[in-house]
Amino acid sequence: MALIVQKYGGSSVADAESIKRVAKRIVDTRRAGHEVVVAVSAMGDTTDELLDLANQVSPIPAPRELDMLLSSGERISMALLAMAIHSMGFEARSFTGSQAGMITTADHGSARIVDVTPVRLREALDEGAIVIVAGFQGFNRDTRDITTLGRGGSDTTAVALAAALDADVCEIYSDVEGIFTADPRVVPKARKLGVVSAEEMLELAANGAKVLYIRAVEYARRHGVLIHARSTFSSGVGTYVLGQGMSIPDGQEGEEMEEPIVAGVATDLSQAKITVIGVPDVPGKAAEIFKVVARSGANVDMIVQNVSVAATGRTDISFTVPKTDAATALKALAGDQSQVGFESLVHDDQIGKLSVVGAGMRTHSGVSATLFEALSVAGINIEMISTSEIRISVVVRGSDLGEAARVVHSAYGLDGDTEATVYAGTGR
DSSP, X not given: OOEEEEEEOGGGGSSHHHHHHHHHHHHHHHHTTOEEEEEEOOSTTHHHHHHHHHHHHOSSOOHHHHHHHHHHHHHHHHHHHHHXXXXXXXXXXXXXXXXXXXXXXXXXXXXXXXXXXXXXXXXXXXXXXEEEEETTEEEOTTTOOEEEOOTTHHHHHHHHHHHHHTOSEEEEEESSSSOBSSOTTTOTTOOBOSEEEHHHHHHHHHTTXXXXXXXXXXXXXXXXXXXXXXXXXXXXXXXEEEOTTOOOOTTOOOOOSSOOSOOEEEEEOOEEEEEEEEEEOSTTHHHHHHHHHHHTTOOOOOEEXXXXXXXXXXXXXXXXXXXXXXXXXXXXXXHTHHHHTOOEEEEEOOEEEEEEEOGGGGTOSOHHHHHHHHHHHTTOOOOEEEEETTEEXXXXXXXXXXXXXXXXXXXTTOOOSSOOOOOSSOOO
């Protein structure tokens, strides 16, 4: 008998029929003799709807009260799911994040898990119950307030529960069948991967892949949790995310650990480019610029500095940030323009980022040449380049991103023979 943690996202529990379908899958797992713990998200777009309500009654909702409001979405879905399981003749008990022992920092809206004490969950399991936990939330011991974990919170909840309970596997369910070589909505010939390394998954998640959140993957890698990304709408095997020393469970299909040179292609339309024009080309100016950006709270991704013009002694610095951070970064830079001494700012939110990821890059040459040649033949211009040991990212026009992904995917020999099955949803 295994202990299995399952996580179901908003699209998987979007309505009553979806909840009953998920309940049947959970019951089938219990019938197979396994202990089951489930982390569940709010139904469909509930979180966005609650956030919209909050903004209607207050232009700047109090963070504590906003967490109280947003955490109610998961409490609704956990109770409904437990009811559905009860109707099928199985014992199920629902727990809020605080009842489950999910202890966090006091940062409302972006709390981080500091400890998990699942005493009540273990007691319920020992008594034969299926355990349902509200994802995305916890509580702080000092303030005794409810907190929410921010983006990817339910994924992270599931992985944290799996680590604390020493689960055999953490199954993350969404509306896609696993991890693909690219987003099948963008690249129809994308192939499902049998396995992907945690290292590669971290890069894919950080650069636009939507199936798993980077926080959850990092938590799993650090705590040795085996992730199995699966579809709510299919009974087939999905994709295993393997950390160092991990293997696929006995009897499961999958590929060998030695992956192709390139594991996948990720796309991201959520970033904007800011160019600081006419920066004095002297030591310390770049540091001044990025200190200002850091104080604004913007998260910088890619950075390019042009060669300075000898006649003026000035240069341009371009960098990318999430579109949601661009306005605050621009305002902060404009406020310090005279102190830093640059000439002007240019904001461009019509860009797209394409990333090629693969652990095989460490030991194989020609990966970058293949990327640049494919884009050149397609007539797609590269505006920025960034690399890591197992990743190459480029910025192109947002309108070119889909075509760029398709030609690059094909250039690396990643195309499948048939088009991928895509269910209606967001990929989560």
